[in-house]
Amino acid sequence: MNYSRRTLFQIAASIAAGSTVRGADETKRDMIVRSARPYDAEMPMSGFKHYLTPIENFFVRSHHYTPTVELQSWRLSVEGEVASKLSLTIDDLKKMPKVEIVGVCECAGNTRGIYEPSMPGLQWEYGGVGNAKWGGVRLADVLKRAGIKTSGIEVLFDGADVPVGTMPEFQRTIPVRRALHPNTLLAYEMNGQTLPVAHGFPLRVIVPGWASDSWVKWVTRIQVLDKEFEGFFMKTAYRYPVKLAAPGVAVPPDKMRPVQSLRVKSVIAAPLIGSQISVGKQTVVSGAAWAGDDSPITGVDVSLDGGRSWKPAALGVDKSQFGWRLWQLNWTPAVEGYYNVLSRAKTASDIQPFAYEWNPSGYQNNTVHRVGVEVVAGEPHPPTAAASTAIPARDIPANVRAACMTCHGSDVMEQQRLTRAQWDREVTKMVNWGAPVKDADRGAILDYLTSKWGYRPR
Ligand SMILES: Nc1nc2c(c(=O)[nH]1)N[C@H]1C(S)=C(S)[C@@H](COP(=O)(O)O)O[C@H]1N2
Ligand SMILES: [Mo]
Secondary structure, three states, rough: OOOHHHHHHHHHHHHHHHOOOOOOOOOOOOOOEEEEEOOOOOOHHHHOOOOOOOOHHHEEEEOOOOOOOOOOOOOEEEOOOOOEEEEOOHHHEEEEEEEEEEEEEEEEOOOOHOOOOOOOOOOOOOOOEEEEEEEEEEHHHHHHHHOOOHHEEEEEEEEEEEOOOOOOOOOOEEHHHHHHHHOOEEEEOOOOEEHHHOOOOOOOEOOEEEOOOOOOEEEEEEEOOOOOOOHHHHHOOOOOEEOOOOOOOOOOHHEEEEEEEEEOEEEEOOOOOOOOOOOOOOEEEEEEOOOOOOOOOEEEEEEEEOOOOOOOOOOOOOOOOOOEEEEEEEOOOOOOEEEEEEEEEEEEEOOOOOOOOOOOOOOEEEEEEEEEEEEEEEOOOOOOOOOOEEEOOHHHOOHHHHHHHOOOHHHHHOOOOOOHHHHHHHHHHHHHHOOOOHHHHHHHHHHHHHHHEEEEEE
């Protein structure tokens, strides 16, 4: 959706005043909020204990402000390289054959937060992922109904969300081959309920096995293109180096390709990092594991000694082609001390690596998860929370507030660990997206950002 600058500032103002534009889904609980506006929140580690992630814990990633969609006026338009344009209501879609698929929705940037050197972006740890049952129609059925032409190369999706500042629209394409794949859906249900607002009400794209940057929410328009789409979110963002570069080295976008398939990955949900467990008492090491669109999980191995020896974990009974697999291993530690607990998932053709492939935007981090725990005699204490770098808004200088916090809160800045040169590039990007930065203020703003949220090792 396109808005004039004036409307944009009215929207920004109404959001700041907490009025009509809907923000976070009201039903979220225990989330790790990475940004309050636009709303970005991570699933707590306890979410990895459920086969289907409860919606109240399902992570949310929205580049822009959440739109309020009125079903009465909502239409899905299908256009471009098609024999006949369509304009469909949600009831039209519900009359078509319904399909349900369990699938992992994982942000390409999940686990970005552990890369060194760090890069700008939401500093997701492990919970930028969830597993849900999606219900809707096959995208192929809709495209065939419109009479998709053989000239079609890519299918473009456009959502109803409202860009932050002068950021580009969140528009994404997938190749026609993937669009016509029987597992690619337009979903109007999540875990058997109406798709929640935060997850794209009334309709979103589901591309099982692919990273969720392709899972466009709040879809209003589908356009079949006869050439490759040039938009920002395809040609600049969500790209991964064709050939890896050394950590910290820039890679030009034309030497990168779009992120597509997920990678084999497992996460340890319990015990939690930094926790204590009792000697001689049985503990359950448990978590979830998933993979991309080519082959399912064949096993998860657990090490209780930093990778010297491995034991196979028991896999949960619930399984589906694109869903995650729960796993667990019982452990009764006999000796006190500090233990490095690791999990490593595998498929018929791939296995989790120990070293990450550093890449400029910090995508696809699927390294072996390590959880350090202490085995103690006596009563264990719960893990201690990490120190916060939060600063009350009133203590942030006025020029920083005006430049940055018209569009988003300070929470997004607090999690960054950036050098002055990296902050400089961020400020340039934000100015291009409409941030009001006076030339005279720029140096002071950079000094402040670097002094508060400069690079620090994790
Ligand atoms: N319209 C729209 N769709 C979107 C986004 C967005 O910002 N706008 N974010 C994408 C990204 S990057 C991710 S990771 C997933 C997150 O889906 P969720 O919020 O349902 O977990 O939505 C995708 N679909
Ligand atoms: Mo994402």
